[in-house]
Amino acid sequence: MDCIFxxxxxxxxxSNKVYxxxxxxxxxxxxxxxxxxxxxxxxxxxxxxxYIDDSNAQIVAHMFEVIAKIARELKLNNSFRVVxxxxxxxxxxxxHLHFHLLGGRDFSWPPG
Ligand code: AMP
Ligand code: ZN
Numbered sequence: 566m567d568c569i570f571x572x573x574x575x576x577x578x579x580s581n582k583v584y585x586x587x588x589x590x591x592x593x594x595x596x597x598x599x600x601x602x603x604x605x606x607x608x609x610x611x612x613x614x615x616y617i618d619d620s621n622a623q624i625v626a627h628m629f630e631v632i633a634k635i636a637r638e639l640k641l642n643n644s645f646r647v648v649x650x651x652x653x654x655x656x657x658x659x660x661h662l663h664f665h666l667l668g669g670r671d672f673s674w675p676p677g
Pocket of ligand 2: 661
């Protein structure tokens with residue numbers, strides 16, 4: 566499949582890996598928007614948050630478990646932001662579900 570995140574999971578495109586298990590892969594975003602900016606992705610190709618359903622919700626729950634684990638390991642002091650962009654209006658640029666884990670600075674609300 567011609568998906569850059571699937572290629573990262575398969576090692577065909579290099580990445581700066583933070584965490585990996587049988588379901589989830591996490592790596593540093595190439596364009597850091599905060600002192601910590603990590604992408605957490607499922608190994609299964611799910612297009613976006615709009616495609617979460619009964620068949621894959623357990624993977625998504627596990628992704629959040631991994632996010633909390635990474636945040637603890639990186640000592641983000643229980644304060645961080647998790648963002649997912651779904652579809653064109655939200656600015657999704659890679660059609661493989663990913664949660665941005667952002668930390669290490671203050672964030673404004675609402676986002677732009
Ligand atoms: P989004 O715009 O929400 O779909 O997020 C896609 C993210 O993937 C952006 O923040 C990009 O900087 C990031 N990205 C794209 N290609 C790579 C890559 N090869 N390695 C790491 N991050 C990437
Ligand atoms: Zn993919």
